[in-house]
Amino acid sequence: MSNFISSIIFINSIKMEGKKVTNTIRLPENGLPRIVVIGGGFAGLSFVKKLKNKAFQVVVIDKNNFHQFQPLLYQVATSGIVPDSIAFPFRKQFKNYKNVFFRMAEVMKIDTENRQVLTDIGHVHYNYLVVATGSTTNFFGLEDVQKNSLGMKTIQEALDIRSLILQRFEKAVVTTDDETRDALTNFAVIGGGPAGVETVGAIAEFKKYILPKDYPDLDVSMMSIYLIESNDRLLKGMSEKSSEMSLRYLKEMGVKVHLDTRVTSYDGHKIQTFNGEGFTAKSVIWTAGVKGNIPEGINEECFAKGNRLLVNEYSEVKGCTNVYAIGDISAMISEEFPYGHPMVAQTAIQQGDLLAKNLLRQIGGESLKKFEYNDKGSLATVGKRKAVADIGRFKFGGYFAWILWSVVHLMSISGFKNKLFVGINWIWSYFTYDKGNRLIMRRYKGRNKKH
Numbered sequence: 001m002s003n004f005i006s007s008i009i010f011i012n013s014i015k016m017e018g019k020k021v022t023n024t025i026r027l028p029e030n031g032l033p034r035i036v037v038i039g040g041g042f043a044g045l046s047f048v049k050k051l052k053n054k055a056f057q058v059v060v061i062d063k064n065n066f067h068q069f070q071p072l073l074y075q076v077a078t079s080g081i082v083p084d085s086i087a088f089p090f091r092k093q094f095k096n097y098k099n100v101f102f103r104m105a106e107v108m109k110i111d112t113e114n115r116q117v118l119t120d121i122g123h124v125h126y127n128y129l130v131v132a133t134g135s136t137t138n139f140f141g142l143e144d145v146q147k148n149s150l151g152m153k154t155i156q157e158a159l160d161i162r163s164l165i166l167q168r169f170e171k172a173v174v175t176t177d178d179e180t181r182d183a184l185t186n187f188a189v190i191g192g193g194p195a196g197v198e199t200v201g202a203i204a205e206f207k208k209y210i211l212p213k214d215y216p217d218l219d220v221s222m223m224s225i226y227l228i229e230s231n232d233r234l235l236k237g238m239s240e241k242s243s244e245m246s247l248r249y250l251k252e253m254g255v256k257v258h259l260d261t262r263v264t265s266y267d268g269h270k271i272q273t274f275n276g277e278g279f280t281a282k283s284v285i286w287t288a289g290v291k292g293n294i295p296e297g298i299n300e301e302c303f304a305k306g307n308r309l310l311v312n313e314y315s316e317v318k319g320c321t322n323v324y325a326i327g328d329i330s331a332m333i334s335e336e337f338p339y340g341h342p343m344v345a346q347t348a349i350q351q352g353d354l355l356a357k358n359l360l361r362q363i364g365g366e367s368l369k370k371f372e373y374n375d376k377g378s379l380a381t382v383g384k385r386k387a388v389a390d391i392g393r394f395k396f397g398g399y400f401a402w403i404l405w406s407v408v409h410l411m412s413i414s415g416f417k418n419k420l421f422v423g424i425n426w427i428w429s430y431f432t433y434d435k436g437n438r439l440i441m442r443r444y445k446g447r448n449k450k451h
Contacts, residue, residue, distance in 0.1 A: 108120060
C-alpha cells in the first residue's frame, strides 16, 4: 500500500478557460504504458474489455458513472422500462480489472502536443489516447427546434421525454379549451430512422393500450401522432422491403407518416416544413440526425463531415501521434464507405475490439490488422409483434423479426440482473398490454430551466 501511495501523482494547479483546476487525479505509476479512454459507450467498453489485466494501465474517463444501453432509450421515454434496467455502473463492470481505473470527469480539452487530457478534476498524461466520445443530437442549425424539442441520446433526455408526455396528458385532462387540448395530445417525432420509427411506434401503442385506461375522460381519437421524415422512405439504412413494411405497420397503428418533408422551424406549438405543411403539437421529439461529439483541442484539419474525426484503417486520428478514435466519433473513409461506417453499435464494438488487439500486437512486435466491417444485419421494431430485419440476403418482418429483435437486444444489455428485469417487463407487457412506469419523478420545465 505504501508503494501505491508513494506513486500517486500530484501536479500543480493549472488554469484552463478561466477556471482554476487542481490536479487531483490519482493514478499509480506501475511502469506500464498508459491508455486513456474518453467515453464508456459501446466502443470504449468493447476496447477496455479486450485489455482486461493486460500489459497496459487503462484509465477510463466519462462524465457519467455508468454505461447506458442507448437502443432502448425510447422504452424509458415511453414508460416501458425503468432507466436502471439499461444502465450498468462502470466500477461494477471493472471490479475484476486490476489494470483499469475509472474517473468520473468532464473532459475540457485534449493537449496532443504534451500528451495529456485536461478535465474538470485535473489532468492526466497518456502514452496512448482513445477517443470514444460517441455522438450527440444534430439539429442542423435549427435553433428554435433545438430550444423547443427534445433529443434522445441520454437517459436524462429519455426521462425528460417520459415526464413531458405524462405532463401533457395531465394538463389536457383539466384544460377547457379544445384547441389547447388538441395541441397537448398531439405528438411529433422528427426523423424516420430506427430511433424515430421505434419511438413513434411506442407512442402509438401508448395511445391504444394505456390512454383509454389511465385517462378515460380524454377523447383518444383527437390525439394525432406524426412521423416526419425528410427522405423519400423510412429506415434509409435498411432495405426497401423493410422500409415499406415499417411504413405499412405504422399506418396500421394510426401514425400519420409524412415523407419528403423537411422541418424548417418549430416554436413550441407549430411545426413548419419546407413544403409549406404545418403541424400542431406541443411535444416534439427530434431523432433526425446525430453528429460527432469531438472534445476541444484536436486540430480541425482532422474533422470529417458530420463533425467526426478522420481516421485510417487502424483507427489512428489523422495528423496525431498515438491518438485513436473509435465508434460514432470516427470517420474511416473508404471507397465502400465514402462517409465513414454506419454510426451503430456493431461498428463501435468491432472497432473497439480490433484496436485493443492491435495495440497488444504492437507491443508484441506483431503486424497490425486493418479494420474490416462485418455487417451482421439490421433490426428495427415498430411495435408488439411487429419488426423488420435485414440479415444478409434475407429481408423479412413480422412476428419472427420481433422475436429476433427482442432476443438480440436482451442479450446485449450489460448485467444479468438488467437482462432479467427487462425480460420480465417485456413478458408482463406482452400479456397485459400495460406499461408499469408511468411516474412523473421530476417535472420537465424546458431545456433552459431547472427541474
